[in-house]
Amino acid sequence: VQSVMCLVHQVDSHYCPSCLENMPSAEAKLKKNRCANCFDCPCCMHTLSTRATSIPAPLPDDPAKTTMKKAYYLACGFCRWTSRDVGMADKSVASGGWQEPENPHTQRINKLIEYYQQLAQKEKIERDRKKLVRRRNYMPLAFSVIPFPSQDKYGLGTRLQRQRPGAPISALAGLSLKEGEDQKEIKIEPTDAVEEVEPLPEDYYTRPINLTEVTTLRQRLLQPDFQPICASQLYPRHKHLLIKRSLRCRKCEHNLSKPEFNPTSIKFKIQLVAVNYIPEVRIMSIPNLRYMKESQVLLTLTNPVENITHVTLLECEEGDPDNINSTAKVAVPPKELILAGKDAAAEYDELAEPQDFQDDPE
Template sequence: MEAECPCPWHRGNTGGPWLGLKRRTGPLTCPAGSRAQAGVVTSAGGAVTSGCAARRSPPAPKMASLLQSERVLYLVRGEKELRAPLPQLYFCRYCSELRSLECVSHEVDSHYCPSCLENMPSAEAKLKKNRCANCFDCPCCMHTLSTRATSIPAPLPDDPAKTTMKKAYYLACGFCRWTSRDVGMADKSVASGGWQEPENPHTQRINKLVEYYQQLAQKEKIERDRKKLARRRNYVPHAYSDKYSLGTRLQRQRPGAPISALAGLCLKEGEDQKEIKIEPADAVEEVEPLPEDYYTRPINLTEVTTLRQRLLQPDFQPICASQLYPRHKHLLIKRSLRCRKCEHNLSKPEFNPTSIKFKIQLVAVNYIPEVRIMSIPNLRYMKESQVLLTLTNPVENVTHVTLLECEEGDPDNINSTAKVAVPPKELILAGKDAAAEYDELAEPQDFQDDPDVIAFRKANKVGVFIKVTPQKEEGEVIVSFKMKHEFKNLTAPIRPNEDGDHTSEVIWLTHHVELSLGPVLP
């Protein structure tokens, strides 16, 4: 006859990570119950452990749910509210709030080529149309082209009848075997630079249009500045304008001063720069007819370019593969992220393109306790189930965490489809200690955990039970709760105390957390 283990872990978890383990009656005594016959868990390999041993060591998790961080979402209150996994968020230590990529300012620090790692300023990158002058992409497969050297016979300058071997360079793709010789590009005597590039027949027309719209944009800017200056003049009293000679300053220009945008406000219409005129495009009435053999000529699909190949060269849009020319490689950027509220940096990389380090990297997983789903039982409609979560403390000091249920009418609780019962007691998370994780002889701290609440504890991680009751017969089970924890702000205050004391301030933060537990089973 089978016996049930009296410890809380085995009473409430017949499924979850213990699926596939069978129970039998054995002589071992469970420390959590009486000395009567206790449940014994037998693994697939035949190892026998007492029932409460699973509570002392973390159970084998379902890796599919433990590693899926996108199933646990944190609410971010920025310019617009959104929910995102914690590894994708930043934490502003000055505002003490979570930040996402949509509520930060993006600033370009530098441009660099991903192939040769050449660094260049923004002005030079704009002049080169954000492309590298020395590196090329394969027009067929978009991989980076490499320069190959070969020897070709060349006539001697003294005696053309005789030849000598001369080094020549050409571009080749190591992936699809495309070469610059396939499109008739001449070999070069130097390894870098000077490659033949096709000329766009519409270059003059495009440049003319760009100049026209640049002049039009400048006129609109001057008109806006004129209206802004006129409104500002109306607010200046006449007495102050005469006393401080404001009217005279607005009318005259200091000798030797640079010409600014406001200087154009005083120009007359006849003194404006010469207006650029463009000819409007003419509609073609007669279209060139198709060739006679257009429908009868056999088509070789290997010689026809794909849609992606044509869109990567919008100025030419080649039809045949023989018209594909290599394109200069696009530049990449290193960018900084800045909080829009306090304008402090959240992320700032190193300037050197070869370095992957960051000067500043305030990712949220380094400051906020992370919630993960460890085991999910079979969820059924209106039936209470026990779910095991893990809480990880990322900081070095002990952190106190409290889980709170959402109140009725909470505007943040809009996606919940199940009721959740969280532990009423405060949870204590040990500080992060990298050395203690590898020290097997280290004595664990005694936190006097309640076995009905805490499943296991290891280093800075703790397993917590919550009870979930689905409220819908079908669909995804989503639960929401509040996580309140303490945070010790180690940043220097903007306004120091009068005594000059810069002690760290302990504040309490509250986050709205949503868990996606999977579908309801029939």
């Protein structure tokens, strides 16, 4: 029997918990694991709903006259927050196209991501090249034919790994360093510390604070790219996607749990959990425990399978951490217990006679 932490977790699919839209892993990664149509309330983190209203709009032929036009806005049914509270314009369609704030540091963040991705790729290629030198016996001769640069950033080591072990050395001479020549090294400018800091206003420490207008710590951490200070800066966030995952054994790599691909289904294709195969043990009655007196504890064992199951109760071994703080000695039955198979039909048949199964080891 293994716990959930001892198994390998594999992501099967991504889906939105609100609209139940299913999407592949590549699309979910592109959308940063968020749904494009559903939003969370920035105040209470509940799901926002789209509300419809009618607003007057001027006619295109005669601007002096107005007509009623449908408009949509986002509203929270729990805390009554609306998108109009932060000045978001209403939309003429019910889905998509909502205004989103732009992070002023997006360009800098993307530059850093590209830089560290290139740095990680260089380190990986260098590690692969060192492994290749140790494993291949003909590598010293290959080095005499093809000179390697000090930093293998052209992917040559990876191409050598794809060659057949029995390939002649002359085949390696056909490799060139054209791969990766167009790749330019990304350079980032170091961040400079600001020498002059804008002074605080004079009434910063004396003016009264309205706590309803100040965001909480949780509200700021849920928007790390902006970290709004005032409640008027809270914008709705796209809803996070959930996943359906399967569990696999680390040793034999067999699937122990695999759900259905459809997000609306709660069934499993494979469900090999221990509760369906291991007998359930419960304490039937709790006796009055007294010092230096023997007490009897009754246990109830339920067999979840249709086959006869043999159960043996064992004492804790010496040095077991669960038995260090024990203040009593437990005497378990020395013989093997036999559990009758589960009769699923008898649970629904009121006229069925109870089975007389001899499970007493005595």
